[in-house]
Amino acid sequence: MSIARWVSFxxxxxxxxxxxxxxxxxVNAPEIGREIVRRTGAAEAVLVDLTAVSFLDSAGxxxxxxxxxxxxxxxxxxxxxxxxxxxxxxxxxxxxxxxDLLATDLDRAADELGR
Amino acid sequence: MAxxxxxxPDVTQDLRVPWDDERRGYERELLAARxxxxxxxxxxxxxxxxxxxxxxxxxxxxxxxxxxxxPGQAFGAASATVWLCDPDRDQLAAVAGTDPAGLARDDIxxxxxxxxxxxxxxxxxxxIGSVEEAEEHFPELATKMxxxxxxxxxxxxxxxxxxxxxxxxxxxxxxGFDFAGPHELTASELRVVRLLxxxxxxxxxxxxxxxxxxxREGRATFLAETTxxxxxxxxxxxxxxxxVERMVPEIAEWAAVRLQVGPAGLLADAGGPAPDPARLxxxxxxxxxxxxxxxxxxxGLDPDCAVLPLAASGRVLGTLAxxxxxxxxxAAAEAAFLGDxxxxxxxxxxxxxxxxxxxxxxxxxxxxxxxxxxxxxPRFAIETHYQAAAQDLEVGGDWFDAFLxxxxxxxVVVGDxxxxxxxxxxxxxQLRSAIRAxxxxxxxxxxxxxxxxxxxxxxESARMATVAYAEVDLPTNExxxxxxxxxPPLLIEPGGSPRYLLDARSGALGSRAGRTERLEQRxxxxxxxxxxxxxxxxxxxxxxxxxxxxxxLARGYAGRRDSPLPGLAAGLANALVGRDHAxxxxxxxxxxxxxxxxxxxxxxxxxxxxxxRKDLRGWxxxxxxxxxSTQAVLLASSEAVANAIxxxxxxxxxxxxxxxxxxxxxxVQVRISDRGxxxxxxxxxxxxxGLQLIRQVMDQVSFDRxxxxxxxxxxxxxxLR
Numbered sequence: 001m002s003i004a005r006w007v008s009f010x011x012x013x014x015x016x017x018x019x020x021x022x023x024x025x026x027v028n029a030p031e032i033g034r035e036i037v038r039r040t041g042a043a044e045a046v047l048v049d050l051t052a053v054s055f056l057d058s059a060g061x062x063x064x065x066x067x068x069x070x071x072x073x074x075x076x077x078x079x080x081x082x083x084x085x086x087x088x089x090x091x092x093x094x095x096x097x098x099x100d101l102l103a104t105d106l107d108r109a110a111d112e113l114g115r
Numbered sequence: 116m117a118x119x120x121x122x123x124p125d126v127t128q129d130l131r132v133p134w135d136d137e138r139r140g141y142e143r144e145l146l147a148a149r150x151x152x153x154x155x156x157x158x159x160x161x162x163x164x165x166x167x168x169x170x171x172x173x174x175x176x177x178x179x180x181x182x183x184x185x186p187g188q189a190f191g192a193a194s195a196t197v198w199l200c201d202p203d204r205d206q207l208a209a210v211a212g213t214d215p216a217g218l219a220r221d222d223i224x225x226x227x228x229x230x231x232x233x234x235x236x237x238x239x240x241x242x243i244g245s246v247e248e249a250e251e252h253f254p255e256l257a258t259k260m261x262x263x264x265x266x267x268x269x270x271x272x273x274x275x276x277x278x279x280x281x282x283x284x285x286x287x288x289x290x291g292f293d294f295a296g297p298h299e300l301t302a303s304e305l306r307v308v309r310l311l312x313x314x315x316x317x318x319x320x321x322x323x324x325x326x327x328x329x330x331r332e333g334r335a336t337f338l339a340e341t342t343x344x345x346x347x348x349x350x351x352x353x354x355x356x357x358x359v360e361r362m363v364p365e366i367a368e369w370a371a372v373r374l375q376v377g378p379a380g381l382l383a384d385a386g387g388p389a390p391d392p393a394r395l396x397x398x399x400x401x402x403x404x405x406x407x408x409x410x411x412x413x414x415g416l417d418p419d420c421a422v423l424p425l426a427a428s429g430r431v432l433g434t435l436a437x438x439x440x441x442x443x444x445x446a447a448a449e450a451a452f453l454g455d456x457x458x459x460x461x462x463x464x465x466x467x468x469x470x471x472x473x474x475x476x477x478x479x480x481x482x483x484x485x486x487x488x489x490x491x492x493p494r495f496a497i498e499t500h501y502q503a504a505a506q507d508l509e510v511g512g513d514w515f516d517a518f519l520x521x522x523x524x525x526x527v528v529v530g531d532x533x534x535x536x537x538x539x540x541x542x543x544x545q546l547r548s549a550i551r552a553x554x555x556x557x558x559x560x561x562x563x564x565x566x567x568x569x570x571x572x573x574x575e576s577a578r579m580a581t582v583a584y585a586e587v588d589l590p591t592n593e594x595x596x597x598x599x600x601x602x603p604p605l606l607i608e609p610g611g612s613p614r615y616l617l618d619a620r621s622g623a624l625g626s627r628a629g630r631t632e633r634l635e636q637r638x639x640x641x642x643x644x645x646x647x648x649x650x651x652x653x654x655x656x657x658x659x660x661x662x663x664x665x666x667x668l669a670r671g672y673a674g675r676r677d678s679p680l681p682g683l684a685a686g687l688a689n690a691l692v693g694r695d696h697a698x699x700x701x702x703x704x705x706x707x708x709x710x711x712x713x714x715x716x717x718x719x720x721x722x723x724x725x726x727x728r729k730d731l732r733g734w735x736x737x738x739x740x741x742x743x744s745t746q747a748v749l750l751a752s753s754e755a756v757a758n759a760i761x762x763x764x765x766x767x768x769x770x771x772x773x774x775x776x777x778x779x780x781x782x783v784q785v786r787i788s789d790r791g792x793x794x795x796x797x798x799x800x801x802x803x804x805g806l807q808l809i810r811q812v813m814d815q816v817s818f819d820r821x822x823x824x825x826x827x828x829x830x831x832x833x834x835l836r
Binding site: 023025026027055056058059061062087090094095 | 753805
């Protein structure tokens with residue numbers, strides 16, 4: 001099964017946009033993580049759109065945690081777009097992700113990063 | 116005879132004395148000659164006996180036993196020892212002796228400066244007449260002679276080859292014998308001694324050839340039997356296991372197969388002790404690097420650990436490492452045999468790897484197709500079950516499917532493609548898609564089957580596939596069904612008896628012998644009624660007729676009329692075919708209305724968690740559980756099942772995890788249990804986050820670790836929070 005079902009990539013200005021969709025769990029999270037690292041290695045800024053995610057478990061949280069940590073170390077700005085409500089927002093808030101990482105609106109977050 | 120006095124010559128005496136002397140001398144000579152003749156006779160007798168023994172000795176050890184008796188019997192030697200050459204190890208080993216205490220258990224390298232080695236190298240008889248003489252060349256022998264009180268030592272090479280050409284002779288062993296005092300051997304005795312060495316050498320040569328022939332025959336039999344034993348096991352791990360189990364102890368005292376497959380590789384070993392791991396890794400890396408066997412390495416740790424490449428089609432697939440059984444020939448001596456064994460094993464393991472690969476692809480394909488989204492709707496519930504054949508068979512072509520043709524029209528399918536393996540899985544996927552594409556609201560089942568007949572004209576592998584297909588009009592509960600060569604659906608309605616839907620039957624898809632006119636039949640499904648579609652694995656068993664199978668199914672189905680739908684299909688499969696079944700089993704049960712209890716049992720495979728979530732989600736939605744509670748229950752259940760798989764079944768991939776969920780107007784209660792042994796894992800930190808999530812999203816959580824782990828969780832529904 002191709003992981004394109006769960007992850008796709010695009011550009012918004014100079015920012016790399018990573019779109020996650022469907023169910024992210026311990027079966028596909030490691031591979032998705034590797035793909036994201038491979039594709040965003042040289043990004044100026046990264047925006048992860050989680051609004052189409054229908055399930056996110058602790059393996060998915062770990063994937064995001066590692067990604068944020070790596071990008072923070074490199075000084076690359078990152079935002080996680082989770083919408084007003086939804087599965088991703090619920091899980092990430094339960095895991096106490098920093099408020100400054102979470103965004104509700106994709107365009108606004110892209111503008112912020114682009115500045 | 117009196118002495119006469121006087122000065123005159125005593126003629127008598129003069130005459131008498133020479134005569135007497137002559138007579139005495141003659142008697143002495145006669146006596147000596149008789150002694151010589153007797154000794155010679157004794158020698159000849161002894162040698163004849165030894166010759167007969169040598170001719171009858173089939174092994175080198177028996178030759179040695181016969182030879183070691185000779186010096187005592189033929190020459191009156193005090194003791195004797197036989198050393199045999201071991202060409203593999205280039206050394207001499209004492210194998211027989213008349214004096215058990217004198218039989219030194221130390222092996223002598225051929226290159227040693229000791230007397231035995233010197234004689235073996237030179238290939239000529241050597242007599243050491245005194246301790247002083249020994250002192251000059253062989254101090255260790257002198258020490259031994261003093262210790263054992265020996266005066267003379269004879270060292271005789273046992274040679275094979277032409278007797279008249281000593282240079283061409285091959286030394287196969289050394290016979291040593293000794294005498295208590297100084298003992299000079301006569302020329303004729305020495306001739307006999309040399310003859311003995313030659314005869315014993317010939318006997319050893321014969322025994323060696325005989326040994327070689329027998330060993331070659333044994334090796335050939337071993338290879339043929341091993342190839343056969345591997346052939347009957349198609350899967351990779353069992354094949355690798357079988358190989359090392361056959362090798363130990365027959366060939367080696369320790370053997371290990373390492374294959375570079377999958378992320379972790381594969382290891383099968385048997386026997387022991389295992390060699391030093393660092394040293395072994397080093398050698399394995401060298402063999403994998405250049406594909407050349409490392410049979411011995413005279414120094415360092417574990418010099419006798421051999422590593423051979425397992426290769427197929429020019430690629431090194433892995434390695435076969437071994438240590439030969441003690442006291443047996445070395446790996447270097449068995450190079451040809453071991454090379455042959457590794458070649459055959461490499462081929463057999465490569466075939467198993469390909470088989471495994473194809474099998475995995477077929478399984479993945481099948482699983483991905485069966486895991487496709489089934490519709491969930493409060494108006495109906497669908498329960499499916501797929502059980503692969505118990506034996507290590509390739510995947511079958513059974514499938515189930517359900518989809519909405521229109522928002523009000525549901526289609527359910529169970530089908531079976533001819534054959535097994537990746538072809539069957541692919542064909543199944545094509546047929547499944549074809550049905551989804553060709554089903555149309557206005558067409559109906561008979562028209563769909565006609566279209567499928569045309570489809571199999573183009574997709575030949577789908578020919579003779581069988582299909583049971585039904586369309587349900589959800590507002591009216593009208594069911595229209597058709598069977599193309601497939602077993603009849605089974606219907607049970609509240610208060611009624613189970614009934615097989617025996618109408619609308621026609622031949623398999625694309626069948627030339629079957630009835631080609633496609634029929635369909637209409638019937639009504641009362642709310643609460645359940646329609647069961649299934650494949651033949653459920654009712655067909657070798658040891659009972661199909662009629663008995665139908666009857667059992669109807670009875671089992673009726674007996675479960677009040678059981679909750681979740682788990683029903685699995686329960687039926689278990690009751691009818693059990694765990695030890697020879698065919699795949701596929702069931703789909705459609706029910707109008709839903710149950711307030713969900714029961715699921717999944718294998719310890721993370722991939723199955725997604726399927727479980729899907730069922731759980733459909734069930735929660737059907738019970739109108741609020742979105743937030745639904746997400747909470749899905750997350751907590753997922754994490755708990757992942758825990759069970761990662762901790763409970765770390766060592767047991769065949770374990771199962773059970774989920775029981777119940778819903779009341781107030782809350783959702785979930786119980787997840789495994790029968791594994793809780794083991795801490797390296798993903799402790801990550802799992803810790805999972806446990807934390809469970810506690811956060813559920814209102815009550817309790818863990819019970821007894822015989823396995825049980826997690827009880829409760830989530831209060833939002834309207835009551």
